Amino acid sequence: MISLAFGIYILLSAVILGMLYRQSPREWLLRMVVVTVFPVIGWLFPLFWPRRLFKDAGGKLDDYIAAQQKEMSVQHLGIYSKLETEKELNVLSIEEALLVSEHSTRRKVMIDVLKQDAINYLEILQTAVSNEDTETSHYAVSAIMEVKRKLTLSLQELSVQYENNKEDVHVLSAYADVLKGYLRSGFLDDRTLRKYKFIYLGVLERYTGIAENACEAFVDKVDLELELKRYAEAEETCRVFEQRYSHIEEVYLCYLKVYFTIKSAEKLQHTFSKLKKSPLKLSNHALTLVRFWSEGA
Template sequence: MNSTLIFIGIYALLCILYFVYLKKAVKETNNIIFHMITVICIPIFGFVLVSLMDYFIQVMRADETDYSYYIGEKKYEDLHYLKPLNKQKEIDKVSIEEALNLNSNTYKRQMVMDTLSSDNVLDYIDVLKKALGNTDSETVHYATAVIMETQRKLVDSLLKLRRAYQQDMDNRYAITNYEEALSNTIFCGVFDENNLAKYYEWYKELTDKLLKEEWALERFFDNRIKLDFILGDFRHAKETCEQFKKQNPYSELMVNRYIEYCINTQDKKLLNQFMEELKGLPVKLTQETLQYIHLFN
């Protein structure tokens, strides 16, 4: 009899202590009542039972997918991950690429979707492509959606500017806008090679005409040479480098592209000739380019 009373007294004390713990750890009153009824009605094993139930509930919550905070009312169950992002502050704190390595799928998804509202989504294309290989299927889905939306916007803008150019092919404003959109589409990294073939031909056709103009901008030469490198058309790349040098002998960009051509074709003789010729060109070089040149002297 005495041992029974002692057991009841000790167990009652444990229940009181457990109640105090629940008051601090659990916010919902219903959960507190449920836990207390369980441990009181099922002595000893009640503690084991509620512990197991709490564990499985936490596991289920960690795995459940809830995207409702992206639209309408946001949920704030986890303020660190679900609060509206101060984009620049968050990107400065943890880069998107680093975010992809975090354990929180919610945070990864939000960071990927947040690139849509960035000033320039193209800055994050490499990271978005990396996200396509993420283990979380929803992160992959979001990254795919962002890339496809970026592709759509680029093509829509390009076609609009192409029509404006075709309506007035002598309008420099229309020409430069079209060239910029077309080169951006080609070099931004959003499209794969299969989708770029048409744009390659458009750019070759455009620059074949533009590079003959006295007012041709440096970027026209630069982008055409880069495209020639991609296509493996080194003969045309050399011709364009020579034309670039003749028309813009003061261009540091020309110097970089010419050296790049010599390296890509492993033409050491031409490189040495250009280095000698460079001494007589009226080009002013930055320290970065000078360091590059010193590698070959």
């Protein structure tokens, strides 16, 4: 008797859900699983509640989430790629996919990278070269060789343009971008790397001097000067940066980076005090860095 009643219940449930969700077999299957595993009670789950019951609360929740997403601007370490939703429900990092996924998934990830601008994934590609899957490794090597070819051609072309016109903002911007990519490519020996760092520094010097929107270039210039141990020049770049853009967080972050690197506790604390008195509302990323430097101080 119980089996018969359960069978009738399943049949009726299938018919009712089929009528309600005939346009979406996936929705039908999901709800059938629920009402089968939880007979009768399953129909009371929120999954079956009318959407209008959530209209007001849902709207407020959406507004809240949107506000939080706008407020929280966290920079993640590593590069992320969203796989097809029907195959994967979560956003997987490429690094993790190359380490723990099956060979077929690794190959798909590499193919997806190859379809995009591979220069943005150089660190990932360099890691993938030593992957145990030979096909994945082959994709990575091919991508790196193609990046190297493009960078070399662009570098040659732009270096000529730069020598012919060192005051053209567009040439300076393009040349700086190519040099930045070339320096982090891993293709250079130490001596050549140092040579191109000074070339890059010269380009940034000119670009920050004439470009109207050179905020990112100032940050790159400070980072490069610190790499080259040109600490006095890095501090001077911060001063010029502050004169040009006095009300952005990047100025304070550059100062803090310089003073933390040279271990100047007095100047570090002075910059912290200025930052606290400023009207700036720091991003989450900036707050993380400030806490780190504050603990270091």
